[in-house]
Amino acid sequence: MPARMNAQATADEVAASLKSDGYAIVEHLLSPAEAAEKRAELTRILAETPEGRNDFEGFKTRRIYALFAKTRAFDEPATHPLILGVLDRVLGPSYQLSAPVGIEIHPGETAQVLHTDDGIYPIARPHQELVLNIMWPLDDFTEENGATRVVPGSHLWTDRRPDESTPVELATMPAGSVMFFVGSVFHGGGANNSSKPRLGTIIEYVSGWLRPQENHILAVPREMVKTLTPRLQELLGYNIHPPFVGNVDGRHPRKMLEE
Numbered sequence: 001m002p003a004r005m006n007a008q009a010t011a012d013e014v015a016a017s018l019k020s021d022g023y024a025i026v027e028h029l030l031s032p033a034e035a036a037e038k039r040a041e042l043t044r045i046l047a048e049t050p051e052g053r054n055d056f057e058g059f060k061t062r063r064i065y066a067l068f069a070k071t072r073a074f075d076e077p078a079t080h081p082l083i084l085g086v087l088d089r090v091l092g093p094s095y096q097l098s099a100p101v102g103i104e105i106h107p108g109e110t111a112q113v114l115h116t117d118d119g120i121y122p123i124a125r126p127h128q129e130l131v132l133n134i135m136w137p138l139d140d141f142t143e144e145n146g147a148t149r150v151v152p153g154s155h156l157w158t159d160r161r162p163d164e165s166t167p168v169e170l171a172t173m174p175a176g177s178v179m180f181f182v183g184s185v186f187h188g189g190g191a192n193n194s195s196k197p198r199l200g201t202i203i204e205y206v207s208g209w210l211r212p213q214e215n216h217i218l219a220v221p222r223e224m225v226k227t228l229t230p231r232l233q234e235l236l237g238y239n240i241h242p243p244f245v246g247n248v249d250g251r252h253p254r255k256m257l258e259e
């Protein structure tokens, strides 16, 4: 069981837990009112969101992609000082948003296959951490409603994969908490055996020199990006990995927001 920390947890404490277990939970980072406000905002968007197209997305799961084009509810969570502090320690100074997704798992959904989020990149294990993912539960995550399943310590595996006998932990936690998990740890959404949907937002970050899962430059209109904070603009791809990965016509991409 990894350390469960309270909202006073430091980035060093979270990073230490990630190093040993591959995941860490900080409870009550958002107030119940903040979590409820974000839940209501996503519920509005979910009314227009289709169910998944395959077993991985989940046939009884709705996923909100292009999140930063559809709501401002996660601008602050995405740049929360604790989140950025942990990112600095795990991914180093250069990282960007990869896959921000609202995930609503409906009753009757089966457990998602256990997987790693950095497995989409053809880079042999072991390797430096390339991905850090943050789950923001907007409902209480319980054993019954599909709390995320995690295989503690599996970020250290080189050529093993989980099977039926692998011990799995459930990331049960109250709404408004956060679960950090590194891209190399095996995890997956749980089965929802309750009578209500389970809503959470995953905000995934990737090293600045790798291609993000979602193309935010196309997904989020440039006029909208101009209204956001400089840090969020950088995380959406208006940044370079030093010395010049991501340049536009030889210039820093932030210049595209000044025209």
Ligand SMILES: O=C(O)CCC(=O)C(=O)O
Residues within 6 Å of the ligand: 056, 103, 112, 146, 147, 148, 149, 187, 188, 189, 190, 200
């Ligand atoms: O919804 C969850 O609890 C985890 C989902 C997940 O890991 C994924 O979709 O890749």
